[in-house]
Amino acid sequence: MDFTYDDEQVALRDAVRGLATRAYGDFEQRRRTVAEDPGFSEKVWTQLAEMGVLGLPFPEEVGGVDAGPVEVGIVAAELGRVLAPEPFLTSVVLAGGLVAAAGTAQQQADVLGPLSAGESILAFAHNEPWGNPGPAARWVPTASTVTASDPDGTWLLSGVKEPVAQGARADLLVVSAALPAGGTGLFLVPGDGPGVSRTGHPTYDGGRAARIAFDGAPATRLGAPGVDQSATISAAVAHARVAACHEALGAMEVALSATTEYLRTRKQFGVPLATFQALTFRAADMYVSLELARSLTQWAAMVLATGDRERGTEAAARAGLQVSRSGRHIGQEAIQLHGGIAMTAEYLVGNLTARLTALDHLLGDGHHHLTTLAAGVGGYGALDPLAGRSEAEVPH
Amino acid sequence: MQLELSAQDEAFRQEMRTFFTTQVSPEIRETVIAGRELGRDAYVETQRTLNAAGLAVPHWPEEWGGRGWSDLRRHLWLEEMQAAGVPAPLPFNANMIGPVLAQFASQEMKERFLPPTANLDIWWSQGFSEPDAGSDLAALRTTAVRDGDDWVVNGQKTWTTLGQYGDWIFTLVRTDPEAKKQAGISMLLIDMTSPGLEVRPIQLIDGGHEVNEVWFTDVRVPGENLVGEVNQGWTMAKFLLGNERVGVAPVGTVKRNLARAKRLAGPQLGDPLLRARVAELENELLALELTALRVAAHSAGGEPHPASSVLKLKGTELQQAVSELVLDLAGPAGYASGAGAGSDLPEWTQHAAPAYLNLRKASIYGGSNEIQRQIIARTILGL
Numbered sequence: 107m108d109f110t111y112d113d114e115q116v117a118l119r120d121a122v123r124g125l126a127t128r129a130y131g132d133f134e135q136r137r138r139t140v141a142e143d144p145g146f147s148e149k150v151w152t153q154l155a156e157m158g159v160l161g162l163p164f165p166e167e168v169g170g171v172d173a174g175p176v177e178v179g180i181v182a183a184e185l186g187r188v189l190a191p192e193p194f195l196t197s198v199v200l201a202g203g204l205v206a207a208a209g210t211a212q213q214q215a216d217v218l219g220p221l222s223a224g225e226s227i228l229a230f231a232h233n234e235p236w237g238n239p240g241p242a243a244r245w246v247p248t249a250s251t252v253t254a255s256d257p258d259g260t261w262l263l264s265g266v267k268e269p270v271a272q273g274a275r276a277d278l279l280v281v282s283a284a285l286p287a288g289g290t291g292l293f294l295v296p297g298d299g300p301g302v303s304r305t306g307h308p309t310y311d312g313g314r315a316a317r318i319a320f321d322g323a324p325a326t327r328l329g330a331p332g333v334d335q336s337a338t339i340s341a342a343v344a345h346a347r348v349a350a351c352h353e354a355l356g357a358m359e360v361a362l363s364a365t366t367e368y369l370r371t372r373k374q375f376g377v378p379l380a381t382f383q384a385l386t387f388r389a390a391d392m393y394v395s396l397e398l399a400r401s402l403t404q405w406a407a408m409v410l411a412t413g414d415r416e417r418g419t420e421a422a423a424r425a426g427l428q429v430s431r432s433g434r435h436i437g438q439e440a441i442q443l444h445g446g447i448a449m450t451a452e453y454l455v456g457n458l459t460a461r462l463t464a465l466d467h468l469l470g471d472g473h474h475h476l477t478t479l480a481a482g483v484g485g486y487g488a489l490d491p492l493a494g495r496s497e498a499e500v501p502h
Numbered sequence: 503m504q505l506e507l508s509a510q511d512e513a514f515r516q517e518m519r520t521f522f523t524t525q526v527s528p529e530i531r532e533t534v535i536a537g538r539e540l541g542r543d544a545y546v547e548t549q550r551t552l553n554a555a556g557l558a559v560p561h562w563p564e565e566w567g568g569r570g571w572s573d574l575r576r577h578l579w580l581e582e583m584q585a586a587g588v589p590a591p592l593p594f595n596a597n598m599i600g601p602v603l604a605q606f607a608s609q610e611m612k613e614r615f616l617p618p619t620a621n622l623d624i625w626w627s628q629g630f631s632e633p634d635a636g637s638d639l640a641a642l643r644t645t646a647v648r649d650g651d652d653w654v655v656n657g658q659k660t661w662t663t664l665g666q667y668g669d670w671i672f673t674l675v676r677t678d679p680e681a682k683k684q685a686g687i688s689m690l691l692i693d694m695t696s697p698g699l700e701v702r703p704i705q706l707i708d709g710g711h712e713v714n715e716v717w718f719t720d721v722r723v724p725g726e727n728l729v730g731e732v733n734q735g736w737t738m739a740k741f742l743l744g745n746e747r748v749g750v751a752p753v754g755t756v757k758r759n760l761a762r763a764k765r766l767a768g769p770q771l772g773d774p775l776l777r778a779r780v781a782e783l784e785n786e787l788l789a790l791e792l793t794a795l796r797v798a799a800h801s802a803g804g805e806p807h808p809a810s811s812v813l814k815l816k817g818t819e820l821q822q823a824v825s826e827l828v829l830d831l832a833g834p835a836g837y838a839s840g841a842g843a844g845s846d847l848p849e850w851t852q853h854a855a856p857a858y859l860n861l862r863k864a865s866i867y868g869g870s871n872e873i874q875r876q877i878i879a880r881t882i883l884g885l
Contacts, residue, residue: 107511107574108504109796115503176503366883383876386885390878394812401792402785408505427785479785480777487761488585489788491795492507492515 122184130188140312144275146191155224169219175410179352186356196271200346201228208329229276231267245470247339254283263320273316274306289334293325311464344422351403351429361440399432423475430472433462522586531587537853549622584754594626606730627668629659646675655721665714687735691727708856751817811874818864829854
């Protein structure tokens, strides 16, 4: 059991931190970037590709770096610290992860090569819109209203996906769809392909999302035909969840340090705010939340790295639950302890809270994870982080 | 980054597990697990068993019985001990005065006191807090005045845990009333059979007798019982309190109690709200355990890792929350706290409310949780 990064991992962190700081260390630069479509910098995306970051989780033979969840987490945390708007999480980790998990060797080479090189943006079109009343379950690994059919040996997709992160800019869509014989399949569809109409819009965290309507859009089946891919989706989402937890960790670190700096320097009643214990104690509680989130997040990356899918999925849910709790606590308190300034769009802190909020709801919130974990509590005694679940060895 | 234990550490863990579950009296472990009160003899028997195997004071310097283990092994030792329901070596001996003597005392004093301290041949009591010196410990007023070779001690200590069993008491006393309050304090070791020393019980809200007042009226203490130099007591107190926070997140104990709560819950675990409450506690406890592993918060050069405050703060909150859960599981049966052996109710329900009330202490002792927040704010956040 060892929580320290090795030399290569530290070098990766420092390199990404350098790049991210040059790009967005000045928050005004981030504001300018997200103000215009596509909501991120193509130049920074290329720089990330040149650094090898965009191919991090993929095999070397398809143009990747063959690194693991720990390295992916390191990158995500650094991007989170500066609120980098580049779609590393959704395009590389999530959509790319699905292609790596489900695609044929040829598909992996065709898709992940250009993705790693920064030449192609991917998006995972999975969320489906719903009216009132809403669905019984959210964040499910299945598709229902977008359907796939293959009347003449060509797969055609129909239905609406919404919201899809970076769906309007994406060159290639990975789309989940209900299969004719039941189950959920994964398909590749060019973003500008026939039968695809996209309507993009900005989101509250400075990002971009789209409504994507498929009207008999020709699609390529990802991986072997006739296979239900919902387990693959769950596993890829678990990886993306742990990366999202790392991104949140970076944002929480900065939210706390900005808050403590503000308490030290901001004066009211003729004294620094740090004079008031009612405020410093709340900052101390934020620190506790941050450290608990860090522990579970880094542990979850290590569990994922073992390749044990069941343990990895559970560890991702555990990290997700803690980060949901910590992210809300730190995000809300960071604004409150600053006061009005953190309500403004031009100040970093409120934007950190907006991103933490988006990350919380992107792949499943605390309630969602707690529901999953609560269902299983009767099946074991005590949790053992070193050996997975086990019954504590105590008498009777 | 490495998830698994090394083969050597895994073997070490198994060795600890085997020792604690086979070499310590099953009656004693059963008493701990059931939440019943332990008597003096149970502590003494256990500590001597551990000490004979070199497992009582592994964190001490090696020449005094320490083992030179890694932080990880210390964690595994403690966790396996707690999981097995083995009462930990008496904290006043093993975690408080032992390390202080090893660090600050003369060679002669070390030779006289450290071996019997490790073996619990001497039962130490802690004489720090006073009625007007709680979180503000340096406000203490018990005085020691030089008279020939002796010190004459007058004053009152309080919250002396298990002082009714004490042979000796280590005290902070004011030796220079003129100096700034931290600067005029010394540490004296006092034989509790000395004339003029009186231990008076304090009854607590759980009905038990766990803590005491200790009164000193012209108690003569030989000059040789001064630890280190005169007026250096505050340095030793800070060293000791830092150590106290290190072992104070009882991860293994809380895990055992939470797993036990699930067994005791029986069919109540069908309630989804209860399951959610348990799952949330388990997740926080896992985060705490991983934090303990991650920071391995130990004194280095006399200073604790600042994040040890997180462990104390969160660990005691979870300890209290699990006791609250058990009391809620007992429900109306918890009212029969005094029913005893003639009751038709399960035994655990009788202990649930006293345990819940007793554990309110956890966020107060060892540096109250407000003091921990102060440490985090000042030392870590620079506020």
